[in-house]
Amino acid sequence: MFGARCLLRALRSCSSAPCPRHRPAARVSVRGALGVQSANGERVKVQGWIRSIRSQKEVLFLHVNDGSSLESLQVVADSSFDSRELAFGSSVEVQGQLVKSPSKKQNVELKAEKIEVVGNCDAKDSGFVHIHTPVITSNDCEGAGELFQVEPSSKIKVPEENFFNIPVFLTVSGQLHLEVMSGAFTQVFTFGPTFRAENSQSRRHLAEFYMVEAEISFLESLQDLMQVMESLFKTTAMTVLSNCPKDVELCHKFIAPGQKDRLEHMLKNNFLVISYTEAVEILKQASQNFTFTPEWGADLHTEHEKYLVKHCGDIPVFVINYPLALKPFYMRDNEDGPQHTVAAVDLLVPGVGELFGGSLREERYHFLEQRLARLGLTEAYQWYLDLRRFGSVPHGGFGMGFERYLQCILGIDNIKDVIPFPRFTHSCLL
Amino acid sequence: MFGARCLLRALRSCSSAPCPRHRPAARVSVRGALGVQSANGERVKVQGWIRSIRSQKEVLFLHVNDGSSLESLQVVADSSFDSRELAFGSSVEVQGQLVKSPSKKQNVELKAEKIEVVGNCDAKDSGFVHIHTPVITSNDCEGAGELFQVEPSSKIKVPEENFFNIPVFLTVSGQLHLEVMSGAFTQVFTFGPTFRAENSQSRRHLAEFYMVEAEISFLESLQDLMQVMESLFKTTAMTVLSNCPKDVELCHKFIAPGQKDRLEHMLKNNFLVISYTEAVEILKQASQNFTFTPEWGADLHTEHEKYLVKHCGDIPVFVINYPLALKPFYMRDNEDGPQHTVAAVDLLVPGVGELFGGSLREERYHFLEQRLARLGLTEAYQWYLDLRRFGSVPHGGFGMGFERYLQCILGIDNIKDVIPFPRFTHSCLL
Numbered sequence: 001m002f003g004a005r006c007l008l009r010a011l012r013s014c015s016s017a018p019c020p021r022h023r024p025a026a027r028v029s030v031r032g033a034l035g036v037q038s039a040n041g042e043r044v045k046v047q048g049w050i051r052s053i054r055s056q057k058e059v060l061f062l063h064v065n066d067g068s069s070l071e072s073l074q075v076v077a078d079s080s081f082d083s084r085e086l087a088f089g090s091s092v093e094v095q096g097q098l099v100k101s102p103s104k105k106q107n108v109e110l111k112a113e114k115i116e117v118v119g120n121c122d123a124k125d126s127g128f129v130h131i132h133t134p135v136i137t138s139n140d141c142e143g144a145g146e147l148f149q150v151e152p153s154s155k156i157k158v159p160e161e162n163f164f165n166i167p168v169f170l171t172v173s174g175q176l177h178l179e180v181m182s183g184a185f186t187q188v189f190t191f192g193p194t195f196r197a198e199n200s201q202s203r204r205h206l207a208e209f210y211m212v213e214a215e216i217s218f219l220e221s222l223q224d225l226m227q228v229m230e231s232l233f234k235t236t237a238m239t240v241l242s243n244c245p246k247d248v249e250l251c252h253k254f255i256a257p258g259q260k261d262r263l264e265h266m267l268k269n270n271f272l273v274i275s276y277t278e279a280v281e282i283l284k285q286a287s288q289n290f291t292f293t294p295e296w297g298a299d300l301h302t303e304h305e306k307y308l309v310k311h312c313g314d315i316p317v318f319v320i321n322y323p324l325a326l327k328p329f330y331m332r333d334n335e336d337g338p339q340h341t342v343a344a345v346d347l348l349v350p351g352v353g354e355l356f357g358g359s360l361r362e363e364r365y366h367f368l369e370q371r372l373a374r375l376g377l378t379e380a381y382q383w384y385l386d387l388r389r390f391g392s393v394p395h396g397g398f399g400m401g402f403e404r405y406l407q408c409i410l411g412i413d414n415i416k417d418v419i420p421f422p423r424f425t426h427s428c429l430l
Numbered sequence: 431m432f433g434a435r436c437l438l439r440a441l442r443s444c445s446s447a448p449c450p451r452h453r454p455a456a457r458v459s460v461r462g463a464l465g466v467q468s469a470n471g472e473r474v475k476v477q478g479w480i481r482s483i484r485s486q487k488e489v490l491f492l493h494v495n496d497g498s499s500l501e502s503l504q505v506v507a508d509s510s511f512d513s514r515e516l517a518f519g520s521s522v523e524v525q526g527q528l529v530k531s532p533s534k535k536q537n538v539e540l541k542a543e544k545i546e547v548v549g550n551c552d553a554k555d556s557g558f559v560h561i562h563t564p565v566i567t568s569n570d571c572e573g574a575g576e577l578f579q580v581e582p583s584s585k586i587k588v589p590e591e592n593f594f595n596i597p598v599f600l601t602v603s604g605q606l607h608l609e610v611m612s613g614a615f616t617q618v619f620t621f622g623p624t625f626r627a628e629n630s631q632s633r634r635h636l637a638e639f640y641m642v643e644a645e646i647s648f649l650e651s652l653q654d655l656m657q658v659m660e661s662l663f664k665t666t667a668m669t670v671l672s673n674c675p676k677d678v679e680l681c682h683k684f685i686a687p688g689q690k691d692r693l694e695h696m697l698k699n700n701f702l703v704i705s706y707t708e709a710v711e712i713l714k715q716a717s718q719n720f721t722f723t724p725e726w727g728a729d730l731h732t733e734h735e736k737y738l739v740k741h742c743g744d745i746p747v748f749v750i751n752y753p754l755a756l757k758p759f760y761m762r763d764n765e766d767g768p769q770h771t772v773a774a775v776d777l778l779v780p781g782v783g784e785l786f787g788g789s790l791r792e793e794r795y796h797f798l799e800q801r802l803a804r805l806g807l808t809e810a811y812q813w814y815l816d817l818r819r820f821g822s823v824p825h826g827g828f829g830m831g832f833e834r835y836l837q838c839i840l841g842i843d844n845i846k847d848v849i850p851f852p853r854f855t856h857s858c859l860l
Contacts, residue, residue: 131850132623132640132849132850133850133851134623134638134851134853135565135600135623135625135638136578136600136625136637136638136853136858137858137860138858138859138860139860146582146583147582147583148566148580148581148582148583148593149580149581149582149583150578150579150580150600151578151579151581152576152577152578152579152627153576153577153578153579153597153599153627163578163627163629163637163855164637164853164855164856164857164858165856165857165858166858167583168858169583170565170566170580176860177850177851177860180850180860181850192622192623193562193564193565193622193623195565195566197582197583197593199593207566207593207594208564208565208566210562383859383860419562420561420562420563420607420610420611421563421564421607423564423566423594425593425594426594426595427594427595428566428567428568428594428595428596428598429568429813430567430568430569430606430607430610430813
């Protein structure tokens with residue numbers, strides 16, 4: 001129906017507009033449009049995403065960006081174009097005349113004759129329910145990372161040895177708790193502090209950091225999961241650019257020159273996908289000498305991640321299907337023969353390396369039971385197994401390191417500079 | 431200017447409306463308006479707050495509530511009434527005709543002839559900046575509450591005894607960190623997990639809970655602070671009622687019958703203010719026998735808090751100006767002679783007791799220095815003293831227990847029922 005309305009408008013504009021039908025609008029980028037020195041009514045077509053929208057009585061103002069420039073193009077339209085579909089984040093194709101803007105804020109603006117919504121953007125954050133997962137937990141979600149243990153600082157009058165009766169730790173991930181809640185709310189996320197007691201002084205590790213984690217029920221493929229991850233990366237970056245342009249400009253101008261172009265490059269390209277096996281092949285064929293020799297079955301190191309991103313043209317790259325032996329018990333078995341991989345996915349990004357980690361979860365009771373039995377964890381994770389006994393569904397999720405994300409979009413070299421009170425080995429100031 | 435526009439509209443409506451000028455509109459409550467069985471164009475005046483707003487091409491829909499009822503009154507207005515000031519949370523006075531609603535959702539609606547905005551409501555959350563304060567800290571903000579200590583669970587290869595070189599704990603409050611940030615952003619808040627290792631099995635204590643904390647620079651009186659607290663309590667309750675009516679109804683219908691009326695009672699009355707000294711007098715004159723005899727200089731216990739709220743007619747009550755000896759070092763000295771109190775404030779609410787705690791902070795270097803010296807804390811809090819040496823300003827803030835708030839508005843008896851994964855003595859499940 002919207003398409004029909006657009007068609008009617010286009011026909012109407014053709015009959016009244018001064019330009020004849022045989023001169024189609026030339027497609028230009030936002031950067032190209034903004035660069036026109038003395039606009040004089042040229043007919044053009046711009047494709048991009050709506051970054052802001054302002055509806056007045058007679059007129060509608062849109063700011064449209066396509067990633068070719070950090071500045072947006074102002075589109076001015078008759079208020080009859082207004083519709084619920086023209087929302088922040090929607091993708092649009094706008095045809096019209098490029099004219100000199102009466103405002104001092106910009107040189108040119110696009111007087112719209114036709115606006116077509118290419119893809120809607122539901123403003124309700126895709127229906128994810130925000131869950132507060134606990135900080136103190138008796139689980140060790142990763143089965144790997146070093147944990148912080150928690151005990152009352154003075155002897156409290158409890159007969160047992162532990163305050164909670166069992167040893168408890170600071171959470172390394174809210175995933176298992178999110179899996180509980182995704183069984184009630186379908187799509188859930190958490191955004192909270194996470195802890196690793198790793199003795200690392202690197203520029204991308206903190207002992208206390210924030211993670212955005214999401215869990216999605218009824219999700220059956222890594223492809224669908226990667227789509228959510230890529231969309232989260234891009235939508236959030238666009239929102240930050242749109243809502244805090246001056247803060248971003250400060251970073252891009254004084255701290256990370258060139259980052260503006262690098263970010264635009266990431267936003268306007270589709271992220272790439274390679275398998276772990278392909279990644280190892282690429283690394284083996286590299287002319288570069290690595291400290292850790294790349295080998296199938298071994299973890300990817302920072303030097304490998306950096307090389308892969310460079311090799312892929314400085315575009316974020318998803319690496320999928322890792323060896324089962326490298327990954328935690330909850331990842332879904334690909335049942336792919338001797339190599340034996342799981343449906344895991346990491347997203348590697350320029351400047352930072354690993355930014356997201358995710359997977360399909362093993363929703364099949366017997367597969368999970370066998371994995372836990374082999375690890376001697378059956379008793380501890382009985383409650384988790386129960387999630388597969390009662391109303392189990394295919395599902396998957398991911399976690400994104402929030403400070404690393406800020407590093408990536410702002411171009412900040414050291415992770416300690418994107419958190420107000422950084423905590424790391426030997427340092428817990430204030 | 432808006433006043434003038436309203437006046438013009440009123441004059442216009444008077445000249446065209448069927449009713450003569452000498453029949454002024456009768457003031458009715460929202461409950462009263464909703465209770466009219468067969469509306470027939472009666473002219474009425476309603477005062478309340480906008481709970482939702484929907485603007486269509488020709489017509490504007492407002493839902494207005496005054497606390498007399500949990501349901502709102504639908505106001506239908508000509509789109510010419512639309513203005514930026516008609517926003518969620520604004521207080522308005524609406525005059526018009528009570529008519530039968532064409533929709534099945536409600537019996538009556540108010541056809542507006544005049545809408546006056548009494549008080550604007552800035553949608554930008556009053557300009558508070560959200561800060562993530564750290565969970566791991568070397569401070570003990572309260573100087574009292576039992577702390578959880580944090581150490582790596584296995585021996586990490588660091589030569590020093592502690593991972594962070596010094597003993598560290600789980601935060602009991604983000605206040606001191608917020609004070610740092612309020613010196614840069616003026617108004618800040620945090621919303622995050624907080625910890626107390628208290629061996630309590632009560633229905634209002636958790637070992638891990640959430641606090642909303644705020645800190646405001648250039649704030650000089652408890653009166654101003656209490657206004658922010660009361661507004662946070664009421665605005666949030668109105669938002670929850672407006673956005674999640676069905677969830678609230680579930681609680682009010684099946685879990686806490688009568689809570690609906692109790693909440694309306696809290697929302698439509700101004701909160702009361704009494705001093706600690708007055709509170710002790712009230713308790714001393716009580717006919718009730720307390721387990722802990724009320725006495726000036728002693729802390730208020732739950733039984734005292736309950737009595738005070740009851741005594742005040744089940745309306746939330748601020749208790750201000752506590753004895754200096756009872757409160758932490760950072761609270762502002764009232765310099766009021768032998769009794770010697772500080773500018774502290776607690777908010778006691780029905781069913782829960784203490785919900786908020788706040789104070790003006792001691793911004794005067796020499797006062798703070800002397801207090802810290804007496805406690806032997808000068809060295810540990812040198813950085814905090816420095817905040818008073820460089821650009822100190824009068825400021826104050828508060829913390830609100832989030833789960834207790836949910837208990838209070840939903841009428842949930844046990845705090846363990848308003849958090850998905852409760853942690854308390856002897857229990858850290860999942």
